[in-house]
Amino acid sequence: MELNMEELIKQAYGSVFEEALIKEIAEVSTLVEFEEGDKLIDIGEYIRRMPLLLTGAIKILREDRDEGDLLLYFLEKGDTCAMTLACCMGDTRSEIRAIAENSGSLAMIPVNKMEEWLGKYKSWRNFVFTSYNKRLSEMLNAVDNLAFMKMDERLLNYLNEKAKVNNSDIINNTHQEIAYELNTSRVVVSRLLKAFENEGKIKLNRNNIVLLNK
Amino acid sequence: MELNMEELIKQAYGSVFEEALIKEIAEVSTLVEFEEGDKLIDIGEYIRRMPLLLTGAIKILREDRDEGDLLLYFLEKGDTCAMTLACCMGDTRSEIRAIAENSGSLAMIPVNKMEEWLGKYKSWRNFVFTSYNKRLSEMLNAVDNLAFMKMDERLLNYLNEKAKVNNSDIINNTHQEIAYELNTSRVVVSRLLKAFENEGKIKLNRNNIVLLNK
DNA sequence: ACCGCAGTGTAACTTTTGTTACTGCAAGGC
């Protein structure tokens, strides 16, 4: 199962990191493979190693006070989690939950290397800052969704995002699961989905939704 | 008006930066004083100099698609705007608006120094990362507010935050202004405020609100 | 003193979202 680590990293980060850094990463990191639904990080956990996403997609969730979660954003190939960065650097507990959206793999890097490379590699510094910026930007996007959009628009966005990260127009989720990630109720989701179907935007089946006329 | 720059910086950042760095900052930065209501950064602007807040408070707003804003968070002494960091490093346009909540002052630092210091001073590196982390954390807080709280709770939070940054239990805002920053309507704000008054939480006057029994 | 106006209070109504409850349906296990 141990493929060539260097090749794997190059595929996801070849255009971002310099040769020497890729070699170093390959040396010190361990490969972790995950399956859909795996809980990669939970709220309150300390993070000892920083993950670099090689393949697959991960969803980042924020927990409701009473119950339920809220999807903040997805991570894809070439992403890392800035929340994790925050935890590594600040040595604090995770404020979010990370769950595998589909199967994939990541390289885990020891925290001390992370800091060392900040001084050593300009490309690493750039990567770290770019990651932070991307995450802030996604958070702004999440805020926009919550503050300015009604449920129907949020749901439509959700379906499109989901289709994108899974690279398929078929969404394999129950209404209950969707409701959970949008922090609303199943009945509301069913209602809105039915309306979308009547408008010809989607086709509803048992356990899956097909996006039409993209 | 030109007070001793070094002293000013030391007051706000004495415990964060090392001596040598404070000296350097004092040398290259320019002092900007601002009054309540001054627009410091607007959406779409490029940012050429990075601001360090010395005194006063600044509110950071996100613009609605059609009209109105939404308050994301406040900055206080010792803070900088990570969104600004993002813009400086990434050389992109600002995604947020920054307006002075009250009068104060800031030190403006040329972008190139910022990068130089990243290599030179550990305390600067720490500061930059801490700022990013704080901002991510505040964004999470904004998300929590929007996703999990009803309007009454959001309003109460808003009043408390406002009292804190202005260091006064008297809030000098019209209902209309509050509605604007919470992205709701004046009628809703008046309604909820009246309910708070009936519950003995606040005292309503013309153009100001007094927080009681803290 | 009077006017004008911004700020506030409030009623009445609509829209959006959440809740409860019940129905039917499909797939898998027995």
Next chain:
DNA sequence: GCCTTGCAGTAACAAAAGTTACACTGCGGT
């Protein structure tokens, strides 16, 4: 086959938030 169970559809109602409309009230300007 039949039962169980999880999923989806829908009605009916409740709560929260947004909208429209209008009245009242201080205050500043003239």
